[in-house]
Amino acid sequence: MEPVPIDAKKARKPFAFIYYDSEKSALTAIEASSTIKDSSFYQQVKAAEPIDSTKRKRSNASRQSQKDEYEHMVDVCSRTNLILQVQSTHVDRLKEYLSVFIPASYEKSSIAEVMKSIKVEGSMSAVTKNMSLVYVSVSDPFTLATELSQTRHQQVLSRAVKKLYIVEPESLQFDLSKKEGQQIAIAEILGKNMSQYEESSSTDESFKLHIFPPSKQKGLLSTIEEMDTDGIISKRLNPRDANNIISIVQVYQYKGKNSNVDSSALAMCGISASFTTAATKTQQNEEEEAISRAYYKLKESIERYEIENNFVKSELKGSIALDVGSAPGGWSKYLASDIECQLVHSVDPGTLTLSQNNIKHWKMKVQDAIPLIKNGIHNENDKIKVFVSDACLHSMEGQIDFLLEAQEEGILASEVFFVLTLKCTVGYGKNNFDEQAKKVVADLQKRAITKDVSTFHLFSNRSGERTIIGRLFDKNK
Numbered sequence: 001m002e003p004v005p006i007d008a009k010k011a012r013k014p015f016a017f018i019y020y021d022s023e024k025s026a027l028t029a030i031e032a033s034s035t036i037k038d039s040s041f042y043q044q045v046k047a048a049e050p051i052d053s054t055k056r057k058r059s060n061a062s063r064q065s066q067k068d069e070y071e072h073m074v075d076v077c078s079r080t081n082l083i084l085q086v087q088s089t090h091v092d093r094l095k096e097y098l099s100v101f102i103p104a105s106y107e108k109s110s111i112a113e114v115m116k117s118i119k120v121e122g123s124m125s126a127v128t129k130n131m132s133l134v135y136v137s138v139s140d141p142f143t144l145a146t147e148l149s150q151t152r153h154q155q156v157l158s159r160a161v162k163k164l165y166i167v168e169p170e171s172l173q174f175d176l177s178k179k180e181g182q183q184i185a186i187a188e189i190l191g192k193n194m195s196q197y198e199e200s201s202s203t204d205e206s207f208k209l210h211i212f213p214p215s216k217q218k219g220l221l222s223t224i225e226e227m228d229t230d231g232i233i234s235k236r237l238n239p240r241d242a243n244n245i246i247s248i249v250q251v252y253q254y255k256g257k258n259s260n261v262d263s264s265a266l267a268m269c270g271i272s273a274s275f276t277t278a279a280t281k282t283q284q285n286e287e288e289e290a291i292s293r294a295y296y297k298l299k300e301s302i303e304r305y306e307i308e309n310n311f312v313k314s315e316l317k318g319s320i321a322l323d324v325g326s327a328p329g330g331w332s333k334y335l336a337s338d339i340e341c342q343l344v345h346s347v348d349p350g351t352l353t354l355s356q357n358n359i360k361h362w363k364m365k366v367q368d369a370i371p372l373i374k375n376g377i378h379n380e381n382d383k384i385k386v387f388v389s390d391a392c393l394h395s396m397e398g399q400i401d402f403l404l405e406a407q408e409e410g411i412l413a414s415e416v417f418f419v420l421t422l423k424c425t426v427g428y429g430k431n432n433f434d435e436q437a438k439k440v441v442a443d444l445q446k447r448a449i450t451k452d453v454s455t456f457h458l459f460s461n462r463s464g465e466r467t468i469i470g471r472l473f474d475k476n477k
């Protein structure tokens, strides 16, 4: 058989790979190769570095995980129309609030259908320092954004949710840190049915920008100036009082080292009518602020309990309450004014900064106050039906001890509604704190007769705090 001629231009020259035990032997062989006269075997001999195969495997795995993460985000964004910028420590609480509390609390409202359609599609933690993004789909994002901006939600959400972005459910592959990415974002916005704004009289329409991360705002503003030559947006920017909001959000950015450029950044955009926050923060002095912070903790916990249990707070109206660790007075204020308790025994060695006819301040520790309160009990009607404690104690079980001590001393009615703050002082991490709270509840259930005990991690709780609420019954009845 005739040898097949090889087209020298097309054929790749073959290589042979040789492995030597040591670098020294390899160098000796290379040197020796230069003395061989007949070069028909090979043309060149070169040294090569062996590739660390474990490294290659690792980088393949990380490329794959980047790809998976990216594809997951494309999928999440394809359904997302509202993004919430949230303090990272509050993400789990917010997800629960949106998917459990909101749908239940709007059951009888005209927007119940919108609230029932809320679905948390995903979240991206610590996108910037301490801030995470929560991706939501809802049948009407404007209605939800407007509701969340109302005072009722702002009171509990203001520490957790920093901003809302209404976006169109599609993500675009661009990186806002690059000029090119900023140009795509602005082109996208300018391409969105802008004619309606163009035609309307110029003073009617104004825009403000909601940009995430905020560090990209400056760059995007100058890109608007450059690209929006007709001045549709640039001439109508009004950061204070605009009737439209332009949202541009970097929803995903690959954080690892060897980025695969095709799948390293995603962004979303949208234009919506303005939804403004109803809550205008009034100037408060420190004392008032301390009262109101504590006040909202009790308010939030009772509202949560109403939603999740067969309970209405009006049941407690006219009852006698005991507030342990009551200073400066937020919980006592809520019990005396909102619940309309007949009398609140408010116990704290500290100073109460409010005075009301139905609040009696016992300026001492609870262990000293219990016998004195007992002296004033002459019949069943004088007994305590609401027992709340926000006292800072050395151990979490201490709250249970005081509740059961009050019961043993005979100052509690046969059925008591209780709210206790458990402050975890050891360990860290959500699961750890949840576990500790579970143990305290199990301990209470072993020692006493209780019903409908719920444990909450409220927005008003610190990360190591849990609030437990339930009913306690007299063992002898």
Ligand SMILES: C[S@@+](CC[C@H](N)C(=O)[O-])C[C@H]1O[C@@H](n2cnc3c(N)ncnc32)[C@H](O)[C@@H]1O
Binding pocket: 290, 291, 294, 295, 324, 325, 326, 327, 328, 329, 330, 331, 332, 347, 348, 349, 350, 364, 365, 366, 367, 390, 391, 392, 393
């Ligand atoms: C976080 S503050 C309570 C805030 C309060 N719930 C409010 O609404 O303003 C905790 C209070 O527990 C009180 N405290 C700690 N140990 C106590 C005890 N054994 N008896 C009564 N109060 C106690 C402290 O004096 C402190 O004022």
